[in-house]
Amino acid sequence: xxxxxxxxxxQVPVREHWDQSIKALAVQALFHALEDANxxxxxxxxxxxxxxxxxxxQEHLGALIAEQAGFPGIEAVKIEAACASGAAAFRQAVLAVxxxxxxxxxxxxxxxxxxxxxxxxxxxxxxxxxxxxxTSLGLTFVALNAMVMRRFxxxxxxxxxxxxxxxxxAHRNARYNPNxxxxxxxxxxxxxxxxxxxxxxNLLDSSPIADGAAALIVVPWDDVRxxxxxxxxxxxxxxxxxxxxxxxxxxxxxAGVEQSTKSALKTAGLSHRDxxxxxxxxxxxxxxxxxxxxxxxxxAEEALKKVQEGYFDIGGTLxxxxxxxxxxxxxxxxxxxxxxxxxxxxxxxxxxxxxxxxAEPRFAMTQNIGGTGATVVTSILKGQM
Amino acid sequence: xxxxxxxxxxQVPVREHWDQSIKALAVQALFHALEDANxxxxxxxxxxxxxxxxxxxQEHLGALIAEQAGFPGIEAVKIEAACASGAAAFRQAVLAVxxxxxxxxxxxxxxxxxxxxxxxxxxxxxxxxxxxxxTSLGLTFVALNAMVMRRFxxxxxxxxxxxxxxxxxAHRNARYNPNxxxxxxxxxxxxxxxxxxxxxxNLLDSSPIADGAAALIVVPWDDVRxxxxxxxxxxxxxxxxxxxxxxxxxxxxxAGVEQSTKSALKTAGLSHRDxxxxxxxxxxxxxxxxxxxxxxxxxAEEALKKVQEGYFDIGGTLxxxxxxxxxxxxxxxxxxxxxxxxxxxxxxxxxxxxxxxxAEPRFAMTQNIGGTGATVVTSILKGQM
Numbered sequence: 001x002x003x004x005x006x007x008x009x010x011q012v013p014v015r016e017h018w019d020q021s022i023k024a025l026a027v028q029a030l031f032h033a034l035e036d037a038n039x040x041x042x043x044x045x046x047x048x049x050x051x052x053x054x055x056x057x058q059e060h061l062g063a064l065i066a067e068q069a070g071f072p073g074i075e076a077v078k079i080e081a082a083c084a085s086g087a088a089a090f091r092q093a094v095l096a097v098x099x100x101x102x103x104x105x106x107x108x109x110x111x112x113x114x115x116x117x118x119x120x121x122x123x124x125x126x127x128x129x130x131x132x133x134x135t136s137l138g139l140t141f142v143a144l145n146a147m148v149m150r151r152f153x154x155x156x157x158x159x160x161x162x163x164x165x166x167x168x169x170a171h172r173n174a175r176y177n178p179n180x181x182x183x184x185x186x187x188x189x190x191x192x193x194x195x196x197x198x199x200x201x202n203l204l205d206s207s208p209i210a211d212g213a214a215a216l217i218v219v220p221w222d223d224v225r226x227x228x229x230x231x232x233x234x235x236x237x238x239x240x241x242x243x244x245x246x247x248x249x250x251x252x253x254x255a256g257v258e259q260s261t262k263s264a265l266k267t268a269g270l271s272h273r274d275x276x277x278x279x280x281x282x283x284x285x286x287x288x289x290x291x292x293x294x295x296x297x298x299x300a301e302e303a304l305k306k307v308q309e310g311y312f313d314i315g316g317t318l319x320x321x322x323x324x325x326x327x328x329x330x331x332x333x334x335x336x337x338x339x340x341x342x343x344x345x346x347x348x349x350x351x352x353x354x355x356x357x358x359a360e361p362r363f364a365m366t367q368n369i370g371g372t373g374a375t376v377v378t379s380i381l382k383g384q385m
Numbered sequence: 386x387x388x389x390x391x392x393x394x395x396q397v398p399v400r401e402h403w404d405q406s407i408k409a410l411a412v413q414a415l416f417h418a419l420e421d422a423n424x425x426x427x428x429x430x431x432x433x434x435x436x437x438x439x440x441x442x443q444e445h446l447g448a449l450i451a452e453q454a455g456f457p458g459i460e461a462v463k464i465e466a467a468c469a470s471g472a473a474a475f476r477q478a479v480l481a482v483x484x485x486x487x488x489x490x491x492x493x494x495x496x497x498x499x500x501x502x503x504x505x506x507x508x509x510x511x512x513x514x515x516x517x518x519x520t521s522l523g524l525t526f527v528a529l530n531a532m533v534m535r536r537f538x539x540x541x542x543x544x545x546x547x548x549x550x551x552x553x554x555a556h557r558n559a560r561y562n563p564n565x566x567x568x569x570x571x572x573x574x575x576x577x578x579x580x581x582x583x584x585x586x587n588l589l590d591s592s593p594i595a596d597g598a599a600a601l602i603v604v605p606w607d608d609v610r611x612x613x614x615x616x617x618x619x620x621x622x623x624x625x626x627x628x629x630x631x632x633x634x635x636x637x638x639x640a641g642v643e644q645s646t647k648s649a650l651k652t653a654g655l656s657h658r659d660x661x662x663x664x665x666x667x668x669x670x671x672x673x674x675x676x677x678x679x680x681x682x683x684x685a686e687e688a689l690k691k692v693q694e695g696y697f698d699i700g701g702t703l704x705x706x707x708x709x710x711x712x713x714x715x716x717x718x719x720x721x722x723x724x725x726x727x728x729x730x731x732x733x734x735x736x737x738x739x740x741x742x743x744a745e746p747r748f749a750m751t752q753n754i755g756g757t758g759a760t761v762v763t764s765i766l767k768g769q770m
Binding site for chain 1: 406408435436438439441442443444445446447448449451452457458459460461462463464465466467473476477480481483484485486509511512513514515516517520521622623624625626627628632640641644755756759760
């Protein structure tokens with residue numbers, strides 16, 4: 001298996017882009033990535049997207065985006081794994097290059113959720129759950145996460161307010177990220193007053209519905225021209241879990257996160273202590289807590305305690321959501337996994353906005369999750385600084 | 386790049402399966418393939434599907450089918466490339482094994498079009514075209530193909546009735562395939578009397594809306610235990626073209642088919658004459674004619690002439706649609722590409738139903754097309770007989 005490198009990154013600001021089509025967003029991100037890589041051609045395109053069919057009446061995004069970007073003819077497909085579609089597309093890009101069959105490919109994530117009203121987006125997102133046994137009963141995606149959070153609060157006997165530190169951290173970091181949806185802080189008081197969405201999850205526990213596109217250019221390591229800005233892909237590992245929550249033996253253990261993280265660390269030949277920062281999938285505050293535990297960094301109770309003490313801040317022991325995470329940067333579903341990797345590459349190059357730059361980062365871990373932990377893609381990247 | 390083998394095949398009969406869910410169909414095909422391969426585990430699952438979100442309110446099919454089949458935890462994703470989703474999933478399975486990262490994976494295609502009424506399926510299939518410039522004008526998928534056929538008839542000044550030989554051949558072969566949707570012949574008179582769907586395409590030019598699932602087990606060649614039944618994957622190549630018909634320089638030339646076929650033959654180190662039979666993508670009669678030409682086998686006019694003379698029959702020079710093709714076997718969109726490969730493996734093993742068995746087949750070509758030629762996946766397989 002060949003060594004694989006990321007040589008270019010591109011993103012559009014995460015916003016409600018009512019005036020731009022899914023094609024336009026995708027092509028912009030791809031062009032930014034090509035410019036950054038100083039390349040003008042690709043021989044493969046892997047598009048991560050969940051809801052273009054439902055919300056934009058458009059499937060077949062692989063061929064469509066390829067030709068819209070000026071590359072008619074190249075190999076191109078769409079990859080779908082709910083909210084993990086972006087990193088799942090990256091995984092296919094990595095395999096294509098690692099196999100020796102592709103020389104320069106793009107992994108692109110794009111999602112346009114504001115094509116229709118928010119109700120449509122909610123309906124669409126619910127398709128990440130089991131239609132026969134969850135969604136058909138009227139459960140939305142936030143309701144599923146709310147049941148998990150309620151169970152957590154009961155079992156651990158903790159106050160809901162403790163979770164506030166996660167979205168507060170995300171918003172603090174997002175302030176300095178020009179591509180973030182929310183560039184403002186939130187206070188504990190605002191969290192306490194926030195509208196309840198699905199008790200105990202309130203508005204500020206929830207990452208926002210948003211539009212966005214992010215892209216990476218992936219090549220064999222041997223073809224890297226500028227070693228300084230290139231980032232090595234040490235691991236990209238996918239694991240899954242039961243989709244329906246009631247099928248799991250422990251509602252509070254994300255088995256997919258555990259398996260995917262272990263597998264990524266093993267492939268990279270690293271241990272938890274080697275990880276300089278962790279871009280986790282904070283779609284809801286409860287997911288931050290559960291993933292930190294399942295990934296093996298620290299127990300859920302410790303995570304809830306340490307977050308109050310700055311453990312996960314930029315200058316802390318294990319920075320998370322360094323550019324705002326899903327909560328602050330925004331969560332354009334199929335694009336999210338690629339925003340995480342784009343941000344990790346910025347950090348590893350030492351090019352994060354100054355207040356967000358992690359000091360001397362060596363190894364980054366990114367983790368993109370689909371459903372309530374049913375698909376998990378964990379990547380480990382190595383900078384060259 | 387490692388040599389890759391197909392060691393197991395599975396399929397469910399193509400039917401209107403009103404009483405079975407998309408999960409049930411998928412799991413059956415996968416179990417048949419595992420049984421055929423004499424394996425009880427896989428470490429990766431690549432699901433080809435186009436319309437589960439639209440028609441079954443279910444995305445996230447990778448993780449869902451993995452756990453429903455008893456493999457919670459394994460890497461699993463869905464691949465979408467319109468009607469070429471099935472073979473595109475096979476391509477990802479091949480890359481995963483070729484890269485050395487996977488030891489035994491399944492490529493599975495599944496589609497359930499009869500979940501809702503036929504109108505919904507038509508709406509869904511139109512998402513293979515360009516939503517902004519084709520579908521939004523009211524064009525259906527069959528209407529797009531009808532414009533191509535009308536242009537062909539005008540430019541070549543041929544009678545519409547000449548096309549009848551393609552569906553007649555497909556139905557003749559489908560008679561002996563127990564998994565085919567239509568196990569009966571059709572006559573020229575029936576073709577001439579058939580209801581017009583989108584002039585000049587009539588009902589018998591059109592492959593039917595159907596449900597189905599087909600699966601393959603793919604391993605490194607070095608891990609093959611039973612050499613006799615294994616089939617070597619010599620090539621699996623994806624090419625694309627402009628999605629919207631008006632963007633192409635020649636409406637009658639399928640550039641994606643040309644590129645994908647050339648690339649597959651080059652990778653396999655073979656020429657056209659080496660191909661023993663060709664499972665083409667006869668979604669509409671016009672597509673058979675255009676793909677035979679673009680693939681470089683013979684000109685469109687020759688194809689229309691030779692089909693009347695038995696050139697493409699089982700005993701002919703280049704058998705096509707040997708188990709009924711899309712027209713006779715049926716066209717369960719995201720599953721079709723895998724039915725084609727399952728059928729090719731049966732032929733290469735010498736296990737096709739007797740009247741359909743191609744004599745001493747060495748190399749099979751299968752070609753799965755998404756949209757009106759916008760995604761094309763061409764595979765070349767080698768038998769061991």
